[in-house]
Amino acid sequence: MSCVPLRACRDRPQLHSPCVLHEVWDPLDPRRNPAKSDPALDRRDHRRSTDPTELKGKCAVPLTCMPTYLPFNEGDIGGRGKQLNVTSLCSARCHGVKARAAQADASFMVPTSWSRAVAQPGAGDRPGGQKPLRRKDDQWLDRWLQTCADLARLQYSHPMVDAVIDEVDGRMIRVGDRWLADFASCNYLGLDLDSEIIGAVQGYLERWGTHPSWSRLLGSPVLYRQLEEQLAELLGSEDTLVLPTITHIHMSVIPVLAGSGSIFLDGRAHKTVYDGCAIARGHGATVHRFRHGDSEELGRLLEKRRTGPRVICMDGINSMTGNAPDLPEFARLAREHEALLYVDDAHGFGMIGERASDELCAYGNRGNGIVRHTGETYENIVLVAGLSKAYSSLAAFLALPTHLKEILKTAAPPYLYSGPSPVASLATAIEGLRVNALRGDRLRHEVYRMTLRVLEALKARGIHTTNTSGYPIIEIPLADPADIDEVGLHLFERGIYVTMAAYPLVPRHQVGFRIQLTAANTDEQVEHLIEVLSELSTRFQMPDRNNPLRLLNRS
Ligand SMILES: Cc1ncc(COP(=O)(O)O)c(C=O)c1O
Numbered sequence: 001m002s003c004v005p006l007r008a009c010r011d012r013p014q015l016h017s018p019c020v021l022h023e024v025w026d027p028l029d030p031r032r033n034p035a036k037s038d039p040a041l042d043r044r045d046h047r048r049s050t051d052p053t054e055l056k057g058k059c060a061v062p063l064t065c066m067p068t069y070l071p072f073n074e075g076d077i078g079g080r081g082k083q084l085n086v087t088s089l090c091s092a093r094c095h096g097v098k099a100r101a102a103q104a105d106a107s108f109m110v111p112t113s114w115s116r117a118v119a120q121p122g123a124g125d126r127p128g129g130q131k132p133l134r135r136k137d138d139q140w141l142d143r144w145l146q147t148c149a150d151l152a153r154l155q156y157s158h159p160m161v162d163a164v165i166d167e168v169d170g171r172m173i174r175v176g177d178r179w180l181a182d183f184a185s186c187n188y189l190g191l192d193l194d195s196e197i198i199g200a201v202q203g204y205l206e207r208w209g210t211h212p213s214w215s216r217l218l219g220s221p222v223l224y225r226q227l228e229e230q231l232a233e234l235l236g237s238e239d240t241l242v243l244p245t246i247t248h249i250h251m252s253v254i255p256v257l258a259g260s261g262s263i264f265l266d267g268r269a270h271k272t273v274y275d276g277c278a279i280a281r282g283h284g285a286t287v288h289r290f291r292h293g294d295s296e297e298l299g300r301l302l303e304k305r306r307t308g309p310r311v312i313c314m315d316g317i318n319s320m321t322g323n324a325p326d327l328p329e330f331a332r333l334a335r336e337h338e339a340l341l342y343v344d345d346a347h348g349f350g351m352i353g354e355r356a357s358d359e360l361c362a363y364g365n366r367g368n369g370i371v372r373h374t375g376e377t378y379e380n381i382v383l384v385a386g387l388s389k390a391y392s393s394l395a396a397f398l399a400l401p402t403h404l405k406e407i408l409k410t411a412a413p414p415y416l417y418s419g420p421s422p423v424a425s426l427a428t429a430i431e432g433l434r435v436n437a438l439r440g441d442r443l444r445h446e447v448y449r450m451t452l453r454v455l456e457a458l459k460a461r462g463i464h465t466t467n468t469s470g471y472p473i474i475e476i477p478l479a480d481p482a483d484i485d486e487v488g489l490h491l492f493e494r495g496i497y498v499t500m501a502a503y504p505l506v507p508r509h510q511v512g513f514r515i516q517l518t519a520a521n522t523d524e525q526v527e528h529l530i531e532v533l534s535e536l537s538t539r540f541q542m543p544d545r546n547n548p549l550r551l552l553n554r555s
Helices: 006-011 043-050 086-094 113-119 140-147 149-157 195-208 222-235 246-258 271-282 295-304 327-336 369-373 402-411 413-417 423-460 481-493 523-539
Strands: 022-024 068-070 167-169 172-175 178-182 239-243 262-266 286-290 310-315 340-344 381-386 396-400 473-477 499-501 512-516 547-551
Touching: 140 149, 149 481, 178 523, 195 423, 222 239, 222 369, 222 396, 222 423, 239 246, 239 402, 239 413, 246 262, 246 271, 246 310, 246 340, 246 381, 246 396, 246 402, 246 413, 262 271, 262 295, 271 286, 271 310, 286 295, 295 327, 310 327, 327 340, 369 381, 396 402, 402 413, 423 473, 423 523, 481 512, 481 523
Parallel strands: 262 286, 262 310, 310 340, 340 381
Antiparallel strands: 022 068, 167 172, 172 178, 239 396, 381 396, 473 512, 499 512
């Protein structure tokens, strides 16, 4: 690989080539970015955004948004000749892989810790004799494969895992010759099957083709702007930024927000949040874990680390327990400590929303997510959510201040390098938001009603679930994790499809299965589910809901 001198890149900062060492210029500095020197743009925003004190040490952005350079190198990862983006390069490095540039020219290297370690010829030492922040080879991969062993076994052997779905009919699915009621779908509003939305997609395809194909930095169909504006209006946030998936967002945005500061990570945050934090650690951040939902422990950790960027990472509605954190308390702590609260509300967005006297159910109105549901503002909060669950589409977004959005447009690699959401996904998202405004509250009420029916049935049978919220994720742990195969088989044979919650998807003591309700499920399916759950409670040992450490009395 050869590197083009930085001078050449400066002349053509928007040209992309895998062998070019790109300059990421300050997106808010009109002198360096011609597009931003348009007098029509709001100058006040530019001034504000480049002020390093603007985010008051809450995140690393004021530092990282200053001109810096991203190398794009080949290394020893994944075999020679593969081109890697910086995120995957750093991710692998966190796990102990050695990466080095084939022919890097030191004069182009960036003055940041990770790029020195990764890209300098003969790499290794930093100036001053410091060793790079590189994890030692500690058999990480062996341990990780061992951790996933239960899941791998199920994947090979169990019809309920890694299944091929041959056909769908409403919320019934056919696997081979067996029809099953699907309680593993995240399409909470049932918009995947909505004929109005399906009918509208064709028109978008005719106007835009199937796929934009440009990375977003090169150009975005106006559909993106429409979607971002509509999302901002729904959420009540200053702005939104759409990227392909939540995973892309965590991997790229958490490192930018944290810089070399501190991350406080909820112990049961989603795996993709963990992975985003691991990448941030590879870039120099320190990660502190606190017990799931324990704001007191978080408060103590924050007390001890009062300087530098601090980012608190957690889930909104938890993807396994089905419960929500005490968001107002975490927001209060974030504000008190001038930290940033970064919330993944993949399962809340579309399902819970602002409270109102005329609401049809306790999920609230409009489905505009956990921040609005708890009556909070976005001060010190960055909300992340996706359209791939309630909205049945492939896209995700951040709710964030406009100046942070502008920074991420060059600092977050997926905006620069990743393929965009397909047109059909943008279309289903936009049409889904329209349907949400028209009848979303009624759909949510249906989900609420069916969820309560299942929860009441569990209560009547004494079956323990982690769900204390009434939201449509119902995890049922088993007393003996070893029963998971048999329990899954029973469900499958009785025509019920659920998510198998094997280790490490959940902690060992919560191994079991997860039921999700969507507006496209029917009362008939729900009654059949309840019948099968009753059978399980007599056939297998299950924890007692009144004392989950004891077994349910089966007499
Ligand atoms: C809480 C949470 N975050 C992130 C993700 C990943 O979302 P995406 O598919 O948009 O990357 C999921 C997927 O199930 C999730 O449940």
